[in-house]
Amino acid sequence: MSIQENYELAKKAYEKWGINVDEVIEKLKNVPISIHCWQGDDIGGFEVNQKELSGGISVTGNYPGKASTPEELRADLEKALSLIPGKHRVNLHAIYAETNGEVVERDQLEPKHFENWVKWAKENGLGLDYNPTLFSHPKADDGLTLSHPNEEFREFWINHCIGSRKIGEYFGKELGTPALTNIWIPDGYKDIPSDRLTPRKRLKESLDKIFAVEVDEKYNLDAVESKVFGLGSESYVVGSHEFYLNYAMKNDKLCLLDTGHYHPTETVSNKISSMLLFSEKLALHVSRPVRWDSDHVVILDDELKEIALEIVRNDALDRVIIGLDFFDASINRVAAWTIGTRNMIKALLSAMLVPNEYLKQLQEEGNFTERLALMEEFKTYPFGAVWDYYCEKMGVPVKESWLEEVKAYEQEVLLKR
Structure with missing residues (x-):
C-alpha cells in the first residue's frame, strides 16, 4: 500500500479514540x-x-x-x-x-x-x-x-x-x-x-x-x-x-x-x-x-x-x-x-497519538487495569504510518531513505575536506 493509504488506515484506528490525526500533524509542524x-x-x-x-x-x-x-x-x-x-x-x-x-x-x-x-x-x-x-x-x-x-x-x-x-x-x-x-x-x-x-x-x-x-x-x-x-x-x-x-x-x-x-x-x-x-x-x-x-x-x-x-x-x-x-x-x-x-x-508525535485525557480519567477513577492495558496496546498502534506521511507531507525523506542522501553528501563533500 502507498504512504497515503497506510495513513488513512492509521487515521481510522486513532479516530476511534477521538484523536484527530490531521490536527496532530498541524500542531507538530509548529514545534x-x-x-x-x-x-x-x-x-x-x-x-x-x-x-x-x-x-x-x-x-x-x-x-x-x-x-x-x-x-x-x-x-x-x-x-x-x-x-x-x-x-x-x-x-x-x-x-x-x-x-x-x-x-x-x-x-x-x-x-x-x-x-x-x-x-x-x-x-x-x-x-x-x-x-x-x-x-x-x-x-x-x-x-x-x-x-x-x-x-x-x-x-x-x-x-x-x-x-x-x-x-x-x-x-x-x-x-x-x-x-x-x-x-x-x-x-x-x-x-x-x-x-x-x-x-x-x-x-x-x-x-x-x-x-x-x-x-x-x-x-x-x-x-x-x-x-x-x-x-x-x-x-x-x-x-x-x-x-x-x-x-x-x-x-x-x-x-x-x-x-x-x-x-x-x-x-x-x-x-x-x-x-x-x-x-x-x-x-x-x-x-x-x-x-x-x-x-x-x-x-x-x-x-x-x-x-x-x-x-x-x-x-x-x-x-x-x-x-x-x-x-x-x-x-x-x-x-x-x-x-x-x-x-x-x-517522540512528540507518538505522545500526541495517545488518548491522554481518557488515560487520565482512568487513573482518577482507579481503573488501573484498563489504564495499563491501553498504555501497552498503544505502543503498537500504527504510529509509523503517520510518521511516514508527516515526512512526505513536509518534503523530507521517508523512513531510512534519508541515509542515502547522507552517504552521497559524505562522498561529495565531507570526504573531500
Whole structure:
C-alpha cells in the first residue's frame, strides 16, 4: 500500500479514540527543536587561539568530514535540516563567533561577531539560541569560572555572560523570536571539598551581577543549567540542581534540565510536571547518558518517549523549550543530527497519538487495569504510518531513505575536506 493509504488506515484506528490525526500533524509542524551546532565540529569552535577541550567536556572518535570553518558548519547544518521535518532553531556557543582572524577575548564578544549567523538564519527561516562558553580557556584551566576565588577571573566570566545575554537579545530582535541564552559552568572539585558553601556564595553573587544588567525579555530568555558531576568535578559541583532550581525560582529565570546531568536513577521526565506547577516555562537539553553524562545521540528509547508524553499530556508544548545536546565523533555528524532530531520529533508525535485525557480519567477513577492495558496496546498502534506521511507531507525523506542522501553528501563533500 502507498504512504497515503497506510495513513488513512492509521487515521481510522486513532479516530476511534477521538484523536484527530490531521490536527496532530498541524500542531507538530509548529514545534521547534533547538539543534546544537557543536555536533558538527566536535565542540571545536572558530576561535583564532583555539584550545583543546577542557572543563569536563570530552568528544571521542575521529570520523572524517568534521567542519572546520563557519561555512562548512552551516552547510552541514543545512543538509541535516533538509532531512528533518518541520521548522527549527540552531543553538550556538560563544566559540562559534566569527572575528575575521582577529583574536577577540570572550568577554569582548559582540553581536557583530555573529552577523553571518543571523544572516544565514534569516535566509533559512531559523531562530537562534546561545550559550556563553565557560570551558576550554586558560581562565578555566583549574575547572573554576563564576565561582573562582580569583576576583579577576570571576569578573572575566561575569562580563562574558553579560555580553552573551546581549548577543541573545540581538538574535531575538533580528529574527523575531526570542533567543534562549543558557549558562552552564564546569565549576567543581575532583576530590571531597572542605567548604561547599563559599564557592556557591560566589556563584550566586556572580549570577546576581550578570542578571542585574537589563536585557529585554521580549528578545532574550535567561536559563541556568545544573550538573551532578563531570570529569574533574567528580566529588562536588558548585552549580548543582538544588542550587539552580532555587536560584531560578527566586529570580524568575528558566531552569534548564539536561537529561544527562542527574544521578542514574533520576529521570528528567519525572521532574517536568513538578517544574511546570511552579514555572511558566522550562528548558531541556535532551541527550542520552550511557552510565554517565556521555552525550550519546538521542534514540527513541523509553525515557525520550516519557519526556515527550509529559510535555504533551500536560499541554506544555508552548511552555517547554526543547533543545538537543549530544556530540559523537565516531559516526557521520550530519547523520547524528538527523537521527537525534528526527527521534525527538517522533517522540512528540507518538505522545500526541495517545488518548491522554481518557488515560487520565482512568487513573482518577482507579481503573488501573484498563489504564495499563491501553498504555501497552498503544505502543503498537500504527504510529509509523503517520510518521511516514508527516515526512512526505513536509518534503523530507521517508523512513531510512534519508541515509542515502547522507552517504552521497559524505562522498561529495565531507570526504573531500
